[in-house]
Amino acid sequence: MAIDARTQLLVLLGHPVGHSLSPAMHNAGFHERGRNACYLACDVAPPDVAAAVAGLRALRAAGANVTVPHKEAVLPLMDEVSPTARAAGAVNTIAVRDGRLYGDNTDVGGFLASLAEAGYDPRGRGALLFGAGGAARGVALGLLQAGAGPVWIANRTYGRAVELAKALSVAAGAGVAPGGAGAVAPLAMEAVATVAPRAGLVVNCTSVGLGAAGQSVWNDFSRFPPGTLAVDLVYNPEVTPFLGAAETAGLPTLGGLGMLVHQAALAWEVWFGEKGPVDVFYAAARRALAGDGA
Numbered sequence: 001m002a003i004d005a006r007t008q009l010l011v012l013l014g015h016p017v018g019h020s021l022s023p024a025m026h027n028a029g030f031h032e033r034g035r036n037a038c039y040l041a042c043d044v045a046p047p048d049v050a051a052a053v054a055g056l057r058a059l060r061a062a063g064a065n066v067t068v069p070h071k072e073a074v075l076p077l078m079d080e081v082s083p084t085a086r087a088a089g090a091v092n093t094i095a096v097r098d099g100r101l102y103g104d105n106t107d108v109g110g111f112l113a114s115l116a117e118a119g120y121d122p123r124g125r126g127a128l129l130f131g132a133g134g135a136a137r138g139v140a141l142g143l144l145q146a147g148a149g150p151v152w153i154a155n156r157t158y159g160r161a162v163e164l165a166k167a168l169s170v171a172a173g174a175g176v177a178p179g180g181a182g183a184v185a186p187l188a189m190e191a192v193a194t195v196a197p198r199a200g201l202v203v204n205c206t207s208v209g210l211g212a213a214g215q216s217v218w219n220d221f222s223r224f225p226p227g228t229l230a231v232d233l234v235y236n237p238e239v240t241p242f243l244g245a246a247e248t249a250g251l252p253t254l255g256g257l258g259m260l261v262h263q264a265a266l267a268w269e270v271w272f273g274e275k276g277p278v279d280v281f282y283a284a285a286r287r288a289l290a291g292d293g294a
């Protein structure tokens, strides 16, 4: 559809944004659905984030996505925030509604949707997460909302795991886990092998594994029970060293592309009131990853 005076504007606010697959996915979706909208990636330096968010309102943009490192910084700039974004402490999707900014978090639902797509139900099952950053917080929150537990958080910097477990326990106690929150506990990296036999799910929420020469945050999957699902949030490459090591131990695996695609599909609900086309997003993301654009 040609861009004209009625084209709706959506942007990604991040720093950097050159690697992002979101423009490829959303613009392919707009084309497929015949929606008169355009999605652009904007590299916004941290000191400029408030001005960029104010610009959404001034330009009467339809909305935005927010990525690293701005997801936490934009939250207090919203007029209204969803309960999930509030509990996650992060906004990844903004809708501009009658000049008001509504902040939501579709990373949480995107992760759960990718688990569901893989046929995995986390309810009542233990989960071990590596990492204690923003992604780990969203994943842990989603797992608690889905009734998983216990959720163990192992991180290179143990103090951050302690802080995250404390924050999640408070959020769960405030009633944001309608499925029945399980316990959340920090875990020293040396203790991973001791809880592994009780995990149904193990997730890499660190940035380790990104890119061609990636490492794995964990290599010994021999203590995890057969059938434990190993998930990596990193999606480039699609099979990371973490997933490769889990596969070698005979475990089923799931890459991070599904979470990316499903958070995008859920962002359409926030912006347009309809879910985005998942199949179109997968195809566009894979084309972009293969390097032939979208």
Ligand SMILES: NC(=O)c1ccc[n+]([C@@H]2O[C@H](COP(=O)([O-])OP(=O)(O)OC[C@H]3O[C@@H](n4cnc5c(N)ncnc54)[C@H](OP(=O)(O)O)[C@@H]3O)[C@@H](O)[C@H]2O)c1
Pocket: 068, 107, 130, 131, 132, 133, 134, 135, 136, 155, 156, 157, 160, 205, 206, 207, 208, 210, 217, 233, 234, 235, 256, 257, 259, 260, 261, 263
């Ligand atoms: N698939 C998706 O849709 C999706 C969505 C969100 C995020 N992600 C991915 O998830 C990853 C994490 O994102 P984030 O926003 O949580 O980042 P973040 O807030 O910067 O957190 C990074 C985490 O990685 C750990 N880490 C970094 N380098 C490490 C190393 N060499 N060894 C061990 N641990 C290391 C950090 O540990 P310390 O605390 O010790 O520094 C921290 O726990 C990124 O790769 C991101 O692209 C994917």
